[in-house]
Amino acid sequence: MKVIEINNATVYRGDTRVFEGFSLAIERGQSTTILGPNGAGKTTLLKLLSCELYPVVAKGSYVRVLGRERWDVWELRNRLGIVSNDLQNDYLGYVPGRDVILSGYYSSIGTYRHQTFDPVQLERAHRISRDLGIDELLEKNFASMSTGQQRRFLLARALVNDPENLILDEPTSGLDLKATFQYLETVRQLIRDGHTVILVTHHVHEIPPEVRHVVLLDQGKVIAAGAKGEVLNDDTLSRLFDTPIHLVDVNGYYQVLPA
Numbered sequence: 737m738k739v740i741e742i743n744n745a746t747v748y749r750g751d752t753r754v755f756e757g758f759s760l761a762i763e764r765g766q767s768t769t770i771l772g773p774n775g776a777g778k779t780t781l782l783k784l785l786s787c788e789l790y791p792v793v794a795k796g797s798y799v800r801v802l803g804r805e806r807w808d809v810w811e812l813r814n815r816l817g818i819v820s821n822d823l824q825n826d827y828l829g830y831v832p833g834r835d836v837i838l839s840g841y842y843s844s845i846g847t848y849r850h851q852t853f854d855p856v857q858l859e860r861a862h863r864i865s866r867d868l869g870i871d872e873l874l875e876k877n878f879a880s881m882s883t884g885q886q887r888r889f890l891l892a893r894a895l896v897n898d899p900e901n902l903i904l905d906e907p908t909s910g911l912d913l914k915a916t917f918q919y920l921e922t923v924r925q926l927i928r929d930g931h932t933v934i935l936v937t938h939h940v941h942e943i944p945p946e947v948r949h950v951v952l953l954d955q956g957k958v959i960a961a962g963a964k965g966e967v968l969n970d971d972t973l974s975r976l977f978d979t980p981i982h983l984v985d986v987n988g989y990y991q992v993l994p995a
């Protein structure tokens with residue numbers, strides 16, 4: 737089964753045509769990084785997957801997520817485990833960390849009185865907060881946490897549903913080095929535990945060694961896709977980012993330098 741299967745999709749944001757005849761497939765178990773510069777269409781692609789946007793209706797054009805075109809969007813969001821910066825901005829009001837995590841059970845922003853949580857759900861939320869090292873911040877207001885702490889709470893929010901697939905949009909942007917390394921280590925562990933991670937970014941240093949598949953996205957087009965070692969090199973990255981780049985590979989991690 738494929739996590740994502742997009743065929744011949746045309747997608748607009750307002751008047752901008754971001755994708756035209758766009759196709760992309762990602763297999764289950766195939767953790768993938770989608771790499772591209774600003775404006776490439778990465779966030780638009782995520783919105784397509786979470787049913788925030790739909791392609792123009794046309795024959796032979798479809799977006800299938802987990803094998804289906806039609807979804808109850810709340811069910812889909814539970815099954816996908818999406819952590820995005822949009823989500824981070826949605827939580828700026830007064831919400832304690834605990835409620836950010838619990839809201840994952842309903843894919844809601846914050847929790848509401850009519851929502852109930854059984855002891856199993858509460859215990860699971862607590863265990864995940866311990867695993868991610870944020871259990872001492874459960875009463876703290878989300879808006880007054882550091883960016884790194886907020887990111888961990890949003891990851892915990894996605895993990896309460898034990899999603900097989902996790903979709904991360906620029907997960908370490910805004911984090912200091914320690915928080916970046918901690919977050920990357922957590923993502924590595926999630927992949928080792930059997931999660932399929934789809935990571936969307938413009939930073940090669942965010943690619944965990946366990947992610948072996950890369951898609952290069954530029955101006956709404958896939959310019960290369962395949963095994964990491966074949967897709968990532970000085971030539972492809974220089975073309976992608978439109979500047980001379982030298983790629984350095986150390987112990988499975990990548991860094992770039994100006995060539």
Ligand SMILES: Nc1ncnc2c1ncn2[C@@H]1O[C@H](COP(=O)(O)OP(=O)(O)O)[C@@H](O)[C@H]1O
Pocket residue numbers: 749750751752754772773774775776777778779780781
């Ligand atoms: N709400 C919008 N209205 C019109 N155009 C948009 C909107 N959001 C994004 N775009 C355009 O869509 C293109 C892709 O944007 P986006 O998916 O955000 O790229 P990325 O996440 O790779 O930086 C860009 O050209 C951007 O200017």
Ligand SMILES: [Mg+2]
Pocket residue numbers: 778779780
């Ligand atoms: Mg983006």
